[in-house]
Amino acid sequence: MEIRTIGATPLALTQFGFGGAAIGGLYRECPRDDAIAALQTAWDAGMRYFDTAPFYGFGLSERRTGDFLRSKPRDSYVLSTKVGRLLRPAPDNQIPDHSYVNPLPFAVDYDYSYDGIMRSFEFSFARLGLNRIDILYVHDIGAYTHGPEKNAVYQKQLLDSGMRALQELKSSGAISAYGLGVNEVEVCMDVIAQSDIDCILLAGRYSLLDRSAERGLLEECRKKKISLVIGGVFNSGILATGPVPGANFDYGPASEDILSRVRSMEAVAKSHSIPLAAAAMQFPLRETVVANVLIGTAKAASLTRNMDLLNVTIPEAFFAEVEQFTIK
Numbered sequence: 340m341e342i343r344t345i346g347a348t349p350l351a352l353t354q355f356g357f358g359g360a361a362i363g364g365l366y367r368e369c370p371r372d373d374a375i376a377a378l379q380t381a382w383d384a385g386m387r388y389f390d391t392a393p394f395y396g397f398g399l400s401e402r403r404t405g406d407f408l409r410s411k412p413r414d415s416y417v418l419s420t421k422v423g424r425l426l427r428p429a430p431d432n433q434i435p436d437h438s439y440v441n442p443l444p445f446a447v448d449y450d451y452s453y454d455g456i457m458r459s460f461e462f463s464f465a466r467l468g469l470n471r472i473d474i475l476y477v478h479d480i481g482a483y484t485h486g487p488e489k490n491a492v493y494q495k496q497l498l499d500s501g502m503r504a505l506q507e508l509k510s511s512g513a514i515s516a517y518g519l520g521v522n523e524v525e526v527c528m529d530v531i532a533q534s535d536i537d538c539i540l541l542a543g544r545y546s547l548l549d550r551s552a553e554r555g556l557l558e559e560c561r562k563k564k565i566s567l568v569i570g571g572v573f574n575s576g577i578l579a580t581g582p583v584p585g586a587n588f589d590y591g592p593a594s595e596d597i598l599s600r601v602r603s604m605e606a607v608a609k610s611h612s613i614p615l616a617a618a619a620m621q622f623p624l625r626e627t628v629v630a631n632v633l634i635g636t637a638k639a640a641s642l643t644r645n646m647d648l649l650n651v652t653i654p655e656a657f658f659a660e661v662e663q664f665t666i667k
Contacts, residue, residue: 340385343630345566346537350473350515352417354624355649356388357381357642358570358635362403363396368440369637371403378407380639384646388631390540390568391467392421392478392520393459394437397445398466405467419474419540420467421520422459422501423493425450451480451493453500460508472513475505476520476540480530483523494529502534518565524551531559538630543571543589545629547578547615547622548600549666557628566630569623578619581605600664607660617648618657625658 341354362374378389391404401420408416429435429446437447450459456477463472480497482490505517518538519527527539539560545552545567552567560567573579575587582598582605593601601615608615623629636642 340387343566345474345516345630347564348516348537350417352388352568352631353386354631355384355386355646356390356417356568356631356633357386358633359389359391359400359404360395361635361637363391363394363400364440364442364637365395366438366440367637369396373637373639374403375407376639377637377642378404380642381634382407382411384642386634387416388419389416390419390570390633392424392476393426393463393466394421394424394447394478396439397426397434397442397447399439399443401463401466402443402468405469409468413469413471417473418467418469418471419476420463420472421476421478422456422463422505423449423451423478423480423497425455425459426462449485449493451477451497451501453504455496456501456504460504460513473515474538475508475514475517476538477501477505477518478520479522480519481521481523481526483521483526490526494526498530498533522571524554524556527556528559531563531565535563536565538566538568540568540570540633542569543574545569545623545626546572546574547619547661547665548574548597548604549589551666553667557626560628565628567623567626567628568631568633569629570633570635572619572623572632572634573616574619577601578604579616581615600666603664604661607657607664611654611657613651613653613657614648616645617651618653618661620645620648621651621653622658 342351391400426445508514516537518536520540577586582601586593588597
């Protein structure tokens, strides 16, 4: 599998990586054996980059990821997790519903300050059971998650002191790179205008369908040598399922406009005798600032099916023909 570096750092990732939300029970329960089988399938497919977060199953994904990687040579893989949320023990009847099924018994508090980031970093080591984390992403900063008013407070926390924590961790060698892990372009532009970061994990905003990142972010990343890690290549499912009844886009039911765009894309794909999902997986890596595409699943069979799509050759004409149906 091709290797790409992160920003101006020597850190190198396989071009496809494993995203750990689903093994934390996102939307449906994930038994531990299924999680380990999915991780093993990713490893067998050549993936050597694994991303997780405290939020995924309220610690469950970190535990499972660490359990799997503990037996692997430490220099044989790259690991990222996230900061910005702290977990605290909660009674069973007060565990919040954030779409994780049977998560660990914790509640979630946002904290993007220096102390909050340092505490989150230390707590992640305990959950992972590992002694090194390569990349830290600031998780879900931005109005998309918090709304404008609350985000103004959290973003001030991050810029006033949280970024200093990340800079200290990198300069001390505790981590090799840091950046943002978000679902929106605007906060990326805000932060990179005021801070130096190495990478951005951007979910759903540079896909075959949604090209929001083309509104300035790609060019800024090129200028500042910031790498993109792309999540959500199927835009919550619709680029994998097609425009079927109940198809999801951006974490909710797809609108008629989205369904219409994807119908048109699917028709172009059929005219070229290719699966739309194969084009969706391969599209982001056509851009040089993209270092990695994350594939997140809790099922080994689904991961195998997705990896098989990488063997499909996508004609350049296909990408030109679907351009008119994209969201800019």
